[in-house]
Amino acid sequence: MKNYITLAVLVFWLTVFSFMCASLAFNIFSDQDDVKLGQQLDEEIRSKPQEYPILQNRSDVKNYVEQIGQKILNSPNVKKRGIYAYKFEIIHDDSTINAFATPGGYIYVYTGLLKFVDNEATLAGIIGHEIAHAERRHATQRLTKYYGASILLSIVLGEKPSQLAEIAANLFTGLAFLANSRADEKESDQYSILYLKDTEYYPGAIKYFFDKIMAEKGVRGGSIERLLSTHPLPQDRVDFVTQEMQKMGNPQPDESNLFAKRYQNFKATLP
Secondary structure (H helix, E strand, C coil), rough: HHHHHHHHHHHHHHHHHHHHHHCCCCCCCCHHHHHHHHHHHHHHHHHCCCCCCCCCCHHHHHHHHHHHEEEHHHCCCCCCEEEECEEEEEEECCCCCCEEEEEEEEEEEEEHHHCCCCCCCHHHHHHHHHHHHHHHHHHHHHHHHHHHHHHHHHHHHCCCCCHHHHHHHHHHHHHHHHHHCCCHHHHHHHHHHHHCCCCCCCCHHHHHHHHHHHHHHHHHHHHHHHHHHHHCCHHHHHHHHHHHHCCCCCCCCCHHHCHHHHHHHHHHHCC
């Protein structure tokens, strides 16, 4: 009886601790745990090409995106380069306008997104945003909140393959429990601007993405709605970017920092 009570108390406090961690955005997992979980998810994604169509035989497209990512990773504001994997992959799906990051710096970009944006700086802003999700460990915080610390630890240790598959599937379908919060989105916008400030790109370029989403929301319908289900876009995100540009003295966007022509040439090669 005594052992039963002790076990019950332990489970109770573990549950309370998991709830507190999630509520306070505290992460009990190490960076190495993030990398391990991200690697497991990447292996799950690659093991099912019919469900998760990674773009094949187009290393030029992958290299283009990866080169943009590497420019951002050179920013001194990216703290976990050398700790996280920071690998980039292209998902061949023109109907999905999205990108996502898994724990440990695995970043996936849809061809639908590549065809949606109009200049290289905007794509850089989105990639910076996803790098920020990895750096700020938003995914493991959300997963801890949904599954609880003990179950997520079992997933990291490879003891819950069915739930690992569930997470991978949800990343591609955009179910609610993996959706970013408004706070996470704003924080990632903030860091995207910081990262791009250290590059050749216009630091507020992600705003062009916001503007196009709002302009085409009624035209594209489902694809935009799926994007907004995982990356909510309230007006305060748009206002925040404008305010940050004002703080920087309103740097002016032009061809020298947007690279629209270079990007249009790249888009013309997409499958």
